Amino acid sequence: MPTFSFLRRGDASSGVASGGALDQHDAESRDAQRRADRWLIAGTALMGTYVLGLAGLPLFLRGIWLQRRAQQAGLSVRPILVTLLGYLILIDAFLNSIGWVLDLFASHTLVTRVFFAGWGNFFDGGYWWHYNELWVGGSSAPGEKGWEVALILVVFPMRVAAAIAFLQMKRWGHQWLIVTCWFGVVIWVGYVANMTVYADVRFAGVVLPVIGWWLYDIFYISPFLAIPYLHTVNREIFSD
Structure with missing residues (x-):
């Protein structure tokens, strides 16, 4: 229970009332956050898949609302x-993990073979x-398996x-999110370089070669957008 220094000496009833109001405010805040998070988690779980991504957006937006x-x-x-x-960032990690996990561990399934x-x-x-x-198994493109193993087992x-x-x-979550978002810069630059070096393998004989690849690859910079905020936010809002 916090100490209310503004209370007059002997005004115990006011302290009890204020403490009760604070407890009620805290309980209502936790309930409101849990209610929002239930919708946000459901929307994130659906958007983190390739099949039901759009179905999760309304749930996610309701959670934000x-x-x-409550705010x-x-x-x-x-x-x-x-x-x-x-x-x-959680959605980004799920989407990347699912795609590469399917290629690395489920490449012989009919659905995966048709999809890829x-x-x-x-x-x-x-x-x-x-x-x-x-x-x-899966993609035989040069360098692809190395990226998959490193990212599936470590970064994501x-x-x-x-x-x-x-x-x-949590303060450690803030600190490690900075680390993994900078990892995202390394991944993006390295993967683009790999695609460019082996362009004869990756862009030959496809319907939408370089332009098509950039149309979807541009979304992989989404973790970059968090970096300025993560470096400038007041760290005191995060707890140990």
């Missing part, structure tokens, strides 16, 4: 920008060039853990 309404009502909820950045063959013919020839001919689990802690307003 609920949190915004306007004066409740102590998570800042809107923290919510947006945390959940959007179509993807390869349309955007990125590395997903149909000698497909399933390596000992691991780190990013998911950091985003969850960030949403819980």
Whole structure:
């Protein structure tokens, strides 16, 4: 219970009343945040898949609306920008993980072969060039498997853990989100360089070569957008 230094000596009844009001405010704030998070988590779970992505958007937006309404009502909820950045980075990690996990561990399934063959013919020839001919299976494009192993087993689990802690307003979540977002810069630059060096494999004989690839690759810079905020936000809003 906090000490109310503004109370007059002996005014115990006012202290009890103020303490009770603070407890009620705290309880209402937690309930409002949980209610918003239920919608946000449901929307994130759907948007983190390739199939039901659009179905999750209305749920996600409702969660943002609920949190915004709680904030306007004066409740102590998570800042809107923290919510947006945390959940959007979480979605980015899920989408990247699912796509590459399917290629690395489920490349022989019929659904995956159809999906990636179509993807390869349309955007990125590395997903149909000698497909399933390596000992691991999936894409045989030079360098692809190295990126998949490093990111699936290291970077994206780190990013998911950091985003969850960030949403819980933990200081270590904020710190590690900075690390994983800068990892995103390394990934993006390295992957673009890999695609460019092996352009004869990845852009030859596809419907939408370089332009098509950039149309979807530009969304991979989304973690970059969090970097200025993460470096300038007041760290005292995060707890140990």
